[in-house]
Amino acid sequence: MSELNFLDLSERHIGVTKAIAHGYGEAARVCLDRHHSSPVTFQLIDRSESTEAGAMWPAVDARTKSAWNNTTDATEDGAYALALAAVEHSRGLVAVRRAETRTGADYYIGSPDAQILDLEESFRLEVSGVDTGNISMIKTRLKQKLTQAVAGNSNLPAIACVVGFASLQIMADDVSETS
Template identity: 45%
Template sequence: MKKLRFEQLAERHPIDPAQLQGYANAAKVRLEAHHRPPVNFEVSTKGETTLFQVAWQPIEDMQRRSYNNQDDAVRDGAYVMAFAAVEEVEGLVAIGRAETKTGADYYVAPLGTAPEDFEEALRLEVSGTDGGTAATCRARLKQKQEQTRQGSGSEPALAAVVGFKQRLILVERA
């Protein structure tokens, strides 16, 4: 089974390693709210679903306290889980944060693209959820696709929704 590697993304994604580690810590806190490692996650894109094993180092009490705000931890943890998923299913890595009102959170580009080269970049809108069902995730994906279409960015876009409790990541073109 393939592994969804959301830790140590700085080895492949040219984003600040400290920020990526913070996102990974948030993801671990939200994952451990529902699961014990390892767990299987479904990643769905283009009508196909692939099963990935998600493993992580257990969190410590300090991390739990540091990422105690559930809303922030879901948002931040979803970023790193989405980055790992789009790397696996689309061959894309995060290269930079998107400006406000572009309809996205980050820019992603093919692995190996120079980080300052936005010519091949796509916008990536990310959302996370900590409850509900798979249907809740699919409804949120439609909202995020629409949000991306309404944004000021002209680059093609992807939307991703991470369901921590549901063990589901949805990635689709907007």
């Protein structure tokens, strides 16, 4: 089984610094530790194709749990780590830059050799996280994120991705004008 590597994103994602990657990784570990023990198997559903990927992480300590005690913030930041790892895993795309406000996205993603200043070949990535909930809730959130990306102030193609921490599911799909 392949690995969903979310702990060292800065080594592969030019648009994520080491400090940001560390924070996202901590948040993801806190969210995963709420429901699971390492290792786990995620179901990745991208454009209706399902695969599995394993994930491993060191358990968080009490100080880290306290630092990430806000469930909303931890879920949002942890979702960035796992969504970026998932699009890298399924599509070979990495974060090249953080997206501006009102673009309908959180990150610009592209090929690992993309130029930071040239976004013409990039995609927008809109990310969301769901702490608890089943596949139905994740599908509903994905539809909301697809709609949000369509309304964004950008003409670049987009992908929406939703991470379900309790359900160990990550869903992604391409944004179409009818989303």
